[in-house]
Amino acid sequence: EVEGSFDDCQRMVKQAFTDDELNKKLFLTSANSINVARWLPQQFYYFFAYQQWKEKNNPPVVCVPSGNFGNICAGLLAYRSGLPASHFIAACNANDTVPGYLNSGVYQTKKSVPTISNAMDVGNPSNFIRILELFDNNFGSLKNVLSSYSISDDDTKETIARIFKEKNYVLDPHGAVGLLALERYLNEHGGQKGFFLETAHPSKFYDVIEPVIHQQVEIPESIKILLSQKKNTIQMKANDNDALRSLLLSLA
Numbered sequence: 001e002v003e004g005s006f007d008d009c010q011r012m013v014k015q016a017f018t019d020d021e022l023n024k025k026l027f028l029t030s031a032n033s034i035n036v037a038r039w040l041p042q043q044f045y046y047f048f049a050y051q052q053w054k055e056k057n058n059p060p061v062v063c064v065p066s067g068n069f070g071n072i073c074a075g076l077l078a079y080r081s082g083l084p085a086s087h088f089i090a091a092c093n094a095n096d097t098v099p100g101y102l103n104s105g106v107y108q109t110k111k112s113v114p115t116i117s118n119a120m121d122v123g124n125p126s127n128f129i130r131i132l133e134l135f136d137n138n139f140g141s142l143k144n145v146l147s148s149y150s151i152s153d154d155d156t157k158e159t160i161a162r163i164f165k166e167k168n169y170v171l172d173p174h175g176a177v178g179l180l181a182l183e184r185y186l187n188e189h190g191g192q193k194g195f196f197l198e199t200a201h202p203s204k205f206y207d208v209i210e211p212v213i214h215q216q217v218e219i220p221e222s223i224k225i226l227l228s229q230k231k232n233t234i235q236m237k238a239n240d241n242d243a244l245r246s247l248l249l250s251l252a
Contacts, residue, residue: 004238033070042074061194067120091181
C-alpha cells in the first residue's frame, strides 16, 4: 500500500520493469494497462456492443470513462480495425490532462487530484501516448475522432441522483461521469446517438452513493464476503523504489 497517488505507483512499477536484476530473477508483468495484454481483449466488447446497435446506418458515439486511458485505447484500436463509430469521448473527472490537450493542443501532465471517481484519478495517463501513435501523432486526425470532457464531483453526484430519480438505476461515480460527458456531447451535436460504458458495481462506492440517493445500496453477497476478509498490506512511501525492489527480490 503506497502512501501516494496512482501516478506514483505507476512510476514505481515502470522503474521495476527497467531493473536488469529484477528482470533476471523474476518474470515481472502488470495486470493493469501498462501491459497491452490487459486491454487488447477489451476491443471485443466494443464490437459486441455495435452488434446490438439497432441503427446501423447511424453509427454510435462511444463514451468511455477514462483514467489511464487503456479502455478507450482498446476502443480506438477497434475503430482503427473497422469498428463503425461516429465519434469517441474520453470522459474524465477533475484530472483533465487530456481535455486540456484537446482544447489547447499542448500536452501538459498534472499532479493528480482525488475525486469520488477515484479509479480515474490519473494526471499522466500512460496509454495516451499509444493513442497518439494510433493517429500518427497527428493532432487534427485525433481531434476528428476523439473529444474529452472534465466532469466535477458535484456534477457527478447530481447525475447519480437524477438517474436514480428518473430511471431507478444506481450509477457508480465513473459511469455517471461517462453518462454526463455523453449527454454534453450529444447536446452540442444534434442528430447523433451513442452509448457509454459503465465500469463498476455501485456497492464499491456505497459511501459516496448512499448520501446522494438517500437509500442503502444493495451489496451482493460475493462482495460482502470480500469486505469481511482481513486486509494484508505492506506500507511503502511514494517513489521509494528501493523498498519495492527489496520486496520483489525477497520473492525471487
